[in-house]
Amino acid sequence: MKIVDARGLSCPEPLMLTAEALKSGEGPVKVLVSEPHQRTNVEKYAKDHGKKAVTRETGSEFEIVIQ
Amino acid sequence: MNLSDSKAKLTFAGIVCGLVAACLAYFGNPANMAFCIACFVRDTAGALGMHSAAAVQYARPEIIGLICGSFLIAVVTKEYRSTAGSSPMIRFILGIVIMVGSLVFLGCPLRMVIRMSAGDLNAWVALVGFILGVCTGVLALKNGFSLGRSHEANAGSGAVLPALMAGILILAVATPLLKFSESGPGSMHAPLMISLIGGLIFGAFAQKSRMCFAGSIRDIVLMKNFDLICVIGGVFVVMLVYNVAMGKFVLGFNTPGVIAHSEFLWNILGMYAVGFAAVLAGGCPLRQLILAGQGSSDAAVTVLGLFVGAALCHNFGLAASGTALNAETQEIVAGAVPAAGKIACVICILVCFVIGFTNKRKQ
Numbered sequence: 001m002k003i004v005d006a007r008g009l010s011c012p013e014p015l016m017l018t019a020e021a022l023k024s025g026e027g028p029v030k031v032l033v034s035e036p037h038q039r040t041n042v043e044k045y046a047k048d049h050g051k052k053a054v055t056r057e058t059g060s061e062f063e064i065v066i067q
Numbered sequence: 068m069n070l071s072d073s074k075a076k077l078t079f080a081g082i083v084c085g086l087v088a089a090c091l092a093y094f095g096n097p098a099n100m101a102f103c104i105a106c107f108v109r110d111t112a113g114a115l116g117m118h119s120a121a122a123v124q125y126a127r128p129e130i131i132g133l134i135c136g137s138f139l140i141a142v143v144t145k146e147y148r149s150t151a152g153s154s155p156m157i158r159f160i161l162g163i164v165i166m167v168g169s170l171v172f173l174g175c176p177l178r179m180v181i182r183m184s185a186g187d188l189n190a191w192v193a194l195v196g197f198i199l200g201v202c203t204g205v206l207a208l209k210n211g212f213s214l215g216r217s218h219e220a221n222a223g224s225g226a227v228l229p230a231l232m233a234g235i236l237i238l239a240v241a242t243p244l245l246k247f248s249e250s251g252p253g254s255m256h257a258p259l260m261i262s263l264i265g266g267l268i269f270g271a272f273a274q275k276s277r278m279c280f281a282g283s284i285r286d287i288v289l290m291k292n293f294d295l296i297c298v299i300g301g302v303f304v305v306m307l308v309y310n311v312a313m314g315k316f317v318l319g320f321n322t323p324g325v326i327a328h329s330e331f332l333w334n335i336l337g338m339y340a341v342g343f344a345a346v347l348a349g350g351c352p353l354r355q356l357i358l359a360g361q362g363s364s365d366a367a368v369t370v371l372g373l374f375v376g377a378a379l380c381h382n383f384g385l386a387a388s389g390t391a392l393n394a395e396t397q398e399i400v401a402g403a404v405p406a407a408g409k410i411a412c413v414i415c416i417l418v419c420f421v422i423g424f425t426n427k428r429k430q
Contacts, residue, residue: 007216008150008152008153008215008216008217008218009213009216010153010213010214010217010348010349011282011349011350012208012282012285012286012289012290013208013213013428015290016208016289019290034148034150034217034219035146035148036145036146036148037071037146037277040069040071040072040277041071044072044294045290048292060148060219
């Protein structure tokens with residue numbers, strides 16, 4: 001599974017990296033973010049592009065698997 | 068509570084913030100300023116004695132309310148994260164650039180939209196510059212621009228700016244230490260409690276909706292995403308209705324009393340600098356205040372840059388003057404950008420290019 005570590009990056013970098021990862025491969029992508037608004041943005045991006053996103057909270061951070 | 072996951076909710080947040088701005092204008096804030104981040108930070112810097120422009124000194128409760136409103140809603144909804152460490156001094160410079168550009172144009176992106184809703188065609192001209200600035204920032208992002216990662220900091224670090232803002236409010240209410248304008252824009256304001264409550268509401272809704280003027284255009288250009296522009300649309304429509312209903316809608320250039328000028332090139336370049344710097348900093352001036360409220364020390368440093376930028380603008384004569392009516396002769400005196408302001412604006416744009424194309428994301 002491809003992992004995108006976008007923790008601590010400013011907007012819109014997490015989305016840009018997520019979009020890049022989704023374009024470059026067919027498999028699922030795991031996105032790591034540290035801010036709640038970035039979690040929402042990534043989840044929404046996945047939904048808007050017909051993908052399923054499952055999020056798990058890990059401490060104060062988020063792990064979103066998109067497939 | 069999430070106001071950012073649908074266009075309807077985002078539009079609702081924009082309408083609420085527009086209503087707050089309209090109320091503040093109704094209760095006494097300067098014409099077409101209503102709720103301007105750059106102007107109000109500049110006024111607050113003046114109140115603290117950071118500059119001595121007597122007409123623009125007033126500790127604006129709106130700014131205090133915005134930051135504290137964002138802080139409180141972030142704590143309550145468990146979105147408060149104390150973070151720091153993403154190139155703070157570059158962000159400080161970007162804060163200065165944003166303020167210089169704003170005071171060359173005479174308003175932040177929020178005031179640009181408010182001026183647009185009042186028929187001020189100079190603001191529509193400036194919008195061209197703002198969009199071009201955002202597009203240049205997007206180009207830098209596509210080229211790999213990044214200010215690096217922020218990291219978790221001690222919980223108290225993120226609360227420092229909200230605490231300082233609360234301290235300014237206490238100083239303003241309980242001591243004679245702060246300066247207050249006796250005439251000019253700084254003397255025009257809504258009652259303190261209305262301004263403070265308005266700021267708190269605006270701050271809470273802006274935090275939950277992720278309202279960002281630069282981000283809304285950036286998302287359209289970068290990802291064809293029209294979500295954030297809905298918030299801006301809400302603010303624009305409410306202020307348009309208010310201005311028409313109150314007879315304050317005047318279509319034209321060179322309108323006396325709206326604190327604006329008609330130097331097209333500098334309206335464009337001023338907002339170009341703001342749009343470019345805001346994309347590099349990860350958000351417009353309003354968004355910086357909101358991020359600072361929810362715990363980002365990096366955004367707080369950008370806010371400090373806004374304060375220092377305001378002081379530089381007035382101490383070094385960089386800020387533009389607004390078109391005004393001479394009370395004795397009844398002649399219109401055109402507002403203008405001073406030579407020092409033009410030079411500073413060009414330097415700011417060059418600085419943005421250097422920052423935008425030399426800071427790359429580490430692989």
